[in-house]
Amino acid sequence: MDRRNFFRVLSATSAGIAGGCGKKSDKLIPLLVPEHDILPGEEQWHPAACDGCGAGCGTLVRIMEGSRTIERSGERLFERIACIKKIEGNPLDPVSGGRLCARGQAVVQSLYHPDRLRGPMKRSGARGKGQFVAASWDESITWAAEKIRAANPTRIVFLTGSGASLRSLSIRRFLQALGSPAPVVCSLADFAVELAAAEMVFGWKGLPVYDLAHAQHVLGVGADFLGGWASPVYYARQAGHFRQGREAVRGQLVHAESRLSITAATADQWLPLRPGSEPQFLAAVGRILLDSGLAKNREQLPKSVAAVFQSADLAAMLAQCGLEASRVHRVVEKFGASEAPLVIAGASVVHSNSLDAVMASHYVNLMLGNVGRKGGVLPPPPAAIEAPENRGATQALSSAELVFIDGANPAYTMPRASGMLDALARAGTVISFASFLNDSGAWSDLLLPDHLALETETAIVPAVSPQPAVTVAVPFIQPLYDTRAVEQTLTDLARKMGLPYEAVTAKDIVQSMLSGEITYDHAVRQGGLWLDSKSGPAARVGTGALELRAAAFAGDADQYPLQFQPYLSLQFHDGRASNLPWMQELPDPASSSIWGLPVEIDPRIAARLRIANGDMVRVESPHGSLEAPAYVHPGAVPNVVSMAIGDGHTHYGRYASGRGANPLSILAPGWEKCTGALLTGGTRVRLARTGGPRSLIQFSAQDRQERSFDHR
Numbered sequence: 022m023d024r025r026n027f028f029r030v031l032s033a034t035s036a037g038i039a040g041g042c043g044k045k046s047d048k049l050i051p052l053l054v055p056e057h058d059i060l061p062g063e064e065q066w067h068p069a070a071c072d073g074c075g076a077g078c079g080t081l082v083r084i085m086e087g088s089r090t091i092e093r094s095g096e097r098l099f100e101r102i103a104c105i106k107k108i109e110g111n112p113l114d115p116v117s118g119g120r121l122c123a124r125g126q127a128v129v130q131s132l133y134h135p136d137r138l139r140g141p142m143k144r145s146g147a148r149g150k151g152q153f154v155a156a157s158w159d160e161s162i163t164w165a166a167e168k169i170r171a172a173n174p175t176r177i178v179f180l181t182g183s184g185a186s187l188r189s190l191s192i193r194r195f196l197q198a199l200g201s202p203a204p205v206v207c208s209l210a211d212f213a214v215e216l217a218a219a220e221m222v223f224g225w226k227g228l229p230v231y232d233l234a235h236a237q238h239v240l241g242v243g244a245d246f247l248g249g250w251a252s253p254v255y256y257a258r259q260a261g262h263f264r265q266g267r268e269a270v271r272g273q274l275v276h277a278e279s280r281l282s283i284t285a286a287t288a289d290q291w292l293p294l295r296p297g298s299e300p301q302f303l304a305a306v307g308r309i310l311l312d313s314g315l316a317k318n319r320e321q322l323p324k325s326v327a328a329v330f331q332s333a334d335l336a337a338m339l340a341q342c343g344l345e346a347s348r349v350h351r352v353v354e355k356f357g358a359s360e361a362p363l364v365i366a367g368a369s370v371v372h373s374n375s376l377d378a379v380m381a382s383h384y385v386n387l388m389l390g391n392v393g394r395k396g397g398v399l400p401p402p403p404a405a406i407e408a409p410e411n412r413g414a415t416q417a418l419s420s421a422e423l424v425f426i427d428g429a430n431p432a433y434t435m436p437r438a439s440g441m442l443d444a445l446a447r448a449g450t451v452i453s454f455a456s457f458l459n460d461s462g463a464w465s466d467l468l469l470p471d472h473l474a475l476e477t478e479t480a481i482v483p484a485v486s487p488q489p490a491v492t493v494a495v496p497f498i499q500p501l502y503d504t505r506a507v508e509q510t511l512t513d514l515a516r517k518m519g520l521p522y523e524a525v526t527a528k529d530i531v532q533s534m535l536s537g538e539i540t541y542d543h544a545v546r547q548g549g550l551w552l553d554s555k556s557g558p559a560a561r562v563g564t565g566a567l568e569l570r571a572a573a574f575a576g577d578a579d580q581y582p583l584q585f586q587p588y589l590s591l592q593f594h595d596g597r598a599s600n601l602p603w604m605q606e607l608p609d610p611a612s613s614s615i616w617g618l619p620v621e622i623d624p625r626i627a628a629r630l631r632i633a634n635g636d637m638v639r640v641e642s643p644h645g646s647l648e649a650p651a652y653v654h655p656g657a658v659p660n661v662v663s664m665a666i667g668d669g670h671t672h673y674g675r676y677a678s679g680r681g682a683n684p685l686s687i688l689a690p691g692w693e694k695c696t697g698a699l700l701t702g703g704t705r706v707r708l709a710r711t712g713g714p715r716s717l718i719q720f721s722a723q724d725r726q727e728r729s730f731d732h733r
Contacts, residue, residue, distance in 0.1 A: 065103075068111055068548025070481050070494040072474040073124040074594055075184040075210060076252040077483035079114030079492045079548045080121060082475065083107040105129050105475060105498065111548045115490060116255045116483045124594060125254070127603040131473055132501065136457055136600065136674030138470035140503035148446055151463035151672045158505065158513075165467060166517040168450040169199070172423040177201040180414055182428030183211035185406035185482040188507060190525050192427065193409070195511040198522040207414040207429040209595040209666070209685075212251060212484070213696035214368040218379035219401070223392070224561035227401030227408075228485050229383075231365045233259035234266065235396035238273045238359035240306070240352075242382055243299045243375070244367025245282035248610075249589030251367065252485040260287070273359075275352050277302055279370065279702075280586065280621075280663050281656035283610055290352065293658045296370065296584045296702050297572025298342040299378035303366070304333040304569050305342070306353050307385050315357030318390035326384050326567045333569070341571070343658075361396035362389050370586045370702035372572040376695055380567055392560050400558050402489040404482045405530050412697035415690070418444035426453045427471070427507055432460035433596055433670060435699070436688040438644035454507045457600060463672040470504045477506040480527040488554040489534065493527050493544050575689030576643045576705030583626070583662050585642065585706040587684035590618065593667025600670075600677040608720035609665060612652040615718050617681045618668045619650045622708065623657035630710055634722075637713035640664075642706045644689055647682035650717035651710075662706055 064085050071078045087104030090097055108126050112119035131137075141161040146152030156164075169177070179192055181204045192204050206213075212228060219225045228251060233239060246256040263272035276288035279296040294302055307330035310316045319327065339346050356362050366382030368375035383398070391397025411417075414431055418424065424445065435441040445451055445464040453465040462468055471477075474494070481492045505513075508524065515522035531544050534552060544550040574584065592607045593599040605616050612619050620640055622632065632638060638651045640662060649664070657663065669683025691700040 064106075067497040068494060068546070069108070069475055069497075070479050070492040070548070071108075071117075071121070071125040071128060072479070072481065073122075073128055073598065075182070075484040076116060076254060077184070077186075077481040077492045078117035078121060078125055078254055079111035080117065080125065081109050081111050081548070082497070083109070084498075103498070105132060110254070113547050113551070114492065114549060115488055115551050116252060116486055116492075118258050120254055120258055122254050123592060123607055124598050124604065127598065127601045128473075128475065130601045130603055131456070132475050134457070134600070134674070137502060138456060138458060138468060138504065140470065142458075142468040142470075144466045148451075148464050148466075149442070151458055153458070153468060158503070161467060161469060162510075162513050162517055165452055165469070166514055168423060169514065170518060172449065174200040175202065176420055176422040177425070178417045178421040178423070179204040179425040179427070180207040180429045180431060181205070181409060183208040183408065184484060185404055185408040187478070187480040187525065187527055187530060188428070189409055190406050190530070191508045191511055194525060195515060195522055198515060198520040202417070203411045204409045205411050205414050205417045206409050207431045207434065209434050209699065209701070210249075210589060211412070211698070212367070213412060213698040214371060214375045214693060215251070215379055217696045218376055218383060222380050222383040222387075222563055223400070224563065225400050225558060227404060230399040230401060230485055230487055231256075231259075231363060232396050232399055233363065233365065234262035235361065236263060236272060236363035237270065237361040237396065238356050238363070239263070239275070240356050240362070240364045241274065241276040241278070241284055241288065242303060242364060242366040243278055243294075243369060243378060244365055245278065245284045245369040245588070246365055246367070247287055248283040248369070248591055249594060250369050252483065255485055275356065279658055279661060280588065281611070281654070282369065282588070283591065286610075286656075292344055292349070292352070295341065295343040295658070296586055296661060297372040297374060297574070299366070299372075300374050300381055300569045301338040301341045302344070303364075303378060303381035303385060304330060305335055305338040305349060306364075307381065307388065308333040308335055308338075309350060309353040310357045310385070310388060313354055313357065315354065316388040319388050321390075321562065322384060322388055323562060323564050325564070329567045329569065330384075357389070361391070363391055363397055364389075368698070370588055371693060371698045371700055372702045373691070373693060373700055374570045374572050375698075376693060377568050377570055381569075384567060387560075387562065399487070400560065402486060402554070405489075405491050405534050406480075406482050408482070413692075415439050415441060415444065418448065421448045423450045424448045424452070426451065426455070426461050426465065430455075430459050430461045430596065432464055433683065434685055436644065436690050437686045438688070439690040454510065456504065457674055459673045460671050469510050470502075472500050472504050472506045476500045476504075478527050480530045489552040490549060491530060491534065492549040493531060494548065495527070495545055572703070573691075574703055574705050575691060578705060581642065581705035581707045583660055583706050583708060584702070585640065585684070585688075585704050586661065586663050586702045587666050587688070588663060588701070590665035590667045593665070596667050596670065596683075599667040599680075600674040602676050605676055611654060611665075612717075613720040614652065615720055617650065617716060617718060618665045619652035619717055621652050621654040621657050621663040623659050623661065624653055624655060625659055626708065627651070627653040630708060632710050634719075635715035635717035637711045637715065639709045639711050640684075640687065640706050641709070642687040642689065642704050644704070645687035647684065647687055648711060648713070649682045650715060652717065662708060
């Protein structure tokens, strides 16, 4: 659909909502509308924004006639309403391009979820028990304001998710008005390692943009960019063009990772690395390129970095990776001879040396001469909002008097041994803005439920975008329950306390980017503002040394012989979508499991321990244990145990609470030194068959492909 025809459709169905105000828009905004305004069989499409992850995809929402059951004077009645039926990608959005992942489409289930909080709730039982009673907004704002006044401003901690948005800017301004520290990011998907590497090597602020669509030969290392890494919809679209979008050109993909991820399964070749050997692999790649004369831009390498590559012991490096030297030579030489080679590296599973790996990948791209060029690594475009950078949640909470939690679930995403629950128990006051009673909400004193993204005004800066962009949405339905946007709640608190706080709106953010004849109304009407692509900041190659440290693992190798790697799941991401039935019913890409996630083990371990698919196993680390069904994965790397993140919630509604096990709970409390990222791959474990009843439900009980694998 071209831009002109899209505007024609939009203006015919949702004219008047552009400004978010005015008499025309009033007929379209309410959820409960007069009967004559709901036309049976007719649909309306409104632009919106997806907040299912940090990608910031623009969406279109389909609204049609519906009904709900209400109770009035003790009598149950049906009430006609305008309700959301479907969510799709916005074809004008450069990130989604009219496409959307399964989690994005399932956001509609969050809106009508039976376990949504209906209004403010105040704790009535012990912390962690999840016992609350209803409270009014006036009472809750007054109570919260008193607690904030009584707290030392320097010991107020605001835990947030990652990403730059209207929400993050509002929180930062509120904390500035209080005189409190900046918000603390508490997220498994903040890509702190990738951000730090880009800044240290190129001087860039933000995630680099990999021009996958115009590359010819791609080497992926450690980044499941078609699964849960960075911006899956954007890179899936890019991959489609890379493979089939060019006449007479079919891109070649080789992927090196310690798990048969979605990206690895899609690749022409998969190089199964041992966990934590990514820096050594990339050092070997650089050495082969230099030795074979394929490093077209070798003179641009800092001398200290070139020395590291040239001194790399190929045999030793590849032995650490567990790869055959002749195979790697063939792959790298073919890769380097390509007209448009590209390395895409990241830390889907974070190790103590992941920063070294991503930095090494940037230097490999630099020696190939593709930095800042078509089909190469492009600089991130200027962002309208700065993303929060403060990390280290456990340290911040160690002396916290008052804790705010929004867009984060530390009670679930932090290891049990990190002391997170003890820190929440010690805090004087904990206030959560979650729309559902989740694991962290159960440890809160006050719940001030937020609107969902479909009910509120928002502006989101995409994590990855080829051009300066902000996704914009204004309310087109009334909130279903007595909830409030966090931005409004912060404004109410500031007003109650007499703080010099200036509320910010989506219009304020967009207007700072406007130029020419483009207006804010225009941006709202199309669902965002996407400026013409301009060349980003030129790379300023750093002179810092490149290190090739071995990954550190917690646990004695004799007692805990297996390496454990939890990973962001396609259906649940970091666990936030596990309360949605659609996501529970979506088959896991690896095991085809539904309504539960298994532990993935390789056939050799399974044979030694006499484990079959569905058998209950105990995974034990030095810091705890969990029990889950086993899946004997024919593509698992030997001596590596993997498990998708999403199960094991103590509190998260009827569909997720008490279901399965949380792999994050048994991790060692370790963090990457430079970035503070949790070491999700830094823990050793041991495995045992428990003999309990089987609980693995699979969409397909038989693997589609059962043969000997090339990497064996």
